[in-house]
Amino acid sequence: MIVDLLLMPAVIVILGAFVLPLIPEKLRSPAFLLFPLAALGVLWQLPDGYSLTVPFGSYELTPVFVDSLSRIFGTIFAMIAVIGGIYAFHLKDLGQQTSALVYGGGALGVTFAGDWFSLFIFWELMAVSSTYLIWARRTQETNEAGLRYLLVHIFGGGLLFSGILWHISQTGSITVESLPDAYTFSSVLILLGVAINSAIPPLHAWLADAYPKATVTGAVFMSAFTTKSAVYVLVRVFPGWDILIWFGVAMALYGVVYAVLANDIRQILAYHIISQVGYMVAGVGIGTEMALNGTTAHAFSHILYKSLLFMGAGAVLYSTGKSKLTELGGFASKMKAVVFLYMIGAFSISGFPLFNGFISKSMVVSSAGEAHLEVVMLLLILASVGTFLHTGLKLPYFTWFGESKSDITVGPIPFNMLVAMGIGAFFCTLFGVYPALLYQYLPYPVEYKPYTIYHLVEMIQILVFTYIGFWILRKKLEGDPKIALDTDWFYRKPAPTVRKLFVNVPNAVYGWFEDTVLGIARFLSEQFKNPMTWLNPFTSKENRAAGYSPAMEVVMSFVLLGFLIFAAVYFL
Amino acid sequence: MKTWHWIALGILTVISLVLEFVFLADYDSHWWNAIPGFYIYWGFLSCVVIIYVSKWLGKLFIFRSEEYYDR
DSSP: OHHHHHTSHHHHHHHHHHHGGGSOHHHHHHHHHHHHHHHHHHHHHSOTTOEEEEEETTEEEEEEEOOHHHHHHHHHHHHHHHHHHHHTTTOOOHHHHHHHHHHHHHHHHHHHOOBHHHHHHHHHHHHHHHHHHHHTTOOHHHHHHHHHHHHHHHHHHHHHHHHHHHHHHHHOOOBOOOOOSOOOHHHHHHHHHHHHHTTOTTSOHHHHHHGGGSOTTHHHHHHHHHHHHHHHHHHHHOTTOHHHHHHHHHHHHHHHHHHHHOOBHHHHHHHHHHHHHHHHHHHHHHOSHHHHHHHHHHHHHHHHHHHHHHHHHHHHHHHHSOOBGGGOOSOGGGSHHHHHHHHHHHHHHHTOTTSHHHHHHHHHHHHHHHTTOHHHHHHHHHHHHHHIIIIIIIHHHHHHSSOOOSOOOOOOOOHHHHHHHHHHHHHHHHHHHOTHHHHTTSSSOOOOOSOOHHHHHHHHHHHHHHHHHHHHHGGGGSOOSSEEOOTTHHHHTTHHHHHIIIIIHHHHHHHHHHHHHHHHHHHHHHHHSOTHHHHOTTSOTTOOSOOOOHHHHHHHHHHHHHHHHHHHHHHO | OOHHHHHHHHHHHHHHHHHHHHHOOOOSSSGGGGSTTHHHHHHHHHHHHHHHHHHHHIIIIIEEOTTGGGO
């Protein structure tokens, strides 16, 4: 039993966080990679339908449940933990390494959790551990952003947990399974909790707020785990919920609009996470086998190319210390390898043929077509134009090409960063060229064929004319040295007022009472110190009752008090 | 963009149109399949709409100075 629990994929990775501090600093980076690799090995050893149950009070917990859906999500989480570990190989920061391991373990735990309690525990572990990846930069700005991130996720966790408790009290079942498409209090609370983590507008602002402020290496992990583990829960629990179709489409477009306005390169990528997760959420809402396959495949592809893009943007920040479009430009020749590998990620996310976005995004879009949701399909295609426009054209053009906008010193980049990007780029291409490799592991049998002439024609026309549109209007897309307001306004702007109302005012009131009570006590003790002065005004006021030590005075006071009480009891 | 870039894009478009007219037999699944070269218009239009609408929204109420939250 204990052995089974220790061999849970999630536990293996989290154990790494406890082992890492015990080994010498030089060995920590290679050791970091062992734990997700071991988890990967274990999760492929476990057969479909395997479940581990643990008695817990009157419930049977199922911390591990394996089927094709949880296996494919678990695989990509473990893979990206390894790739992110290679990207962070040069790092000598134990705090970041251990929190990344706990974070990855949390994502694996959510994925394999068969019951709501285990899911919730790992869910919260993810929130807490990922916060450190923002705090690790140790600036005033990131400290505040990290705190906001944590508060939002604790709030989301609270919603989820209330939903879970309500659900269990109604149904008596703690199994994580699909809920019927009906708006009961419990299911809406669970949905809201999960929606915060999957960054569904208007609950998404934490993502675009926090990810650009995370550490160079931390952002790679963050881009992979939180939103996609939430997408997994959506696929598992809310398939076919109609409302998600429209929220998904809104997300896809929302991210695109804000990516036009964002100036920080990692914020552009962050808004494109929201846009891309929109496809997945819409896929869950459509809920057909093909759509759920598409969602799963797209989550898999997305984690690969989005982490690759974050690695590229991170490399820019690492070597130049700058991350704003208005400060970058004109140094492509000084980091050719990064530009090349970044562009593979950009081609993938834009759905170029031969890259993995082509085989997964189109699956979601086509599933909308097959379900006769034609408006949805056209809007998703429109969003994919935006994806190419920003991630594939605007960001690389203004970051590396175009005119240089400030003095840029390009420092060297650790070789391991390039290796990690290379591995990411390899997988993006591999699954694009050979989609069957991914399709065979999807939860439902796949009949979809991405490489059809119709589909190629569609993508060529869209991409070519997006490119032409970009070229004509590229002046419009130059970075603006401004910030774009988002729904975090609602909790950032009123924060000083809220602090005044709920912290400073009660503080002042309690303070006044405290001062008054202490003042009365001081006055009384002064008066009763030596009651002889009342009878004989000539007694020296300075006369301390006696030269006793404070301890003695306390003892005597107790004796007197005891005497008074006994006297009162006796006479009454 | 250099001249040969434009030529390359032109050739790609022509290839896509040829493929569309020679092989595409699927005119029924969506209403827009009956429009020749539909994705040309849709791609270009989307691009223009995204840029203009976003910038307009930005100017309308979204853009603030970078010190907005520090004040």
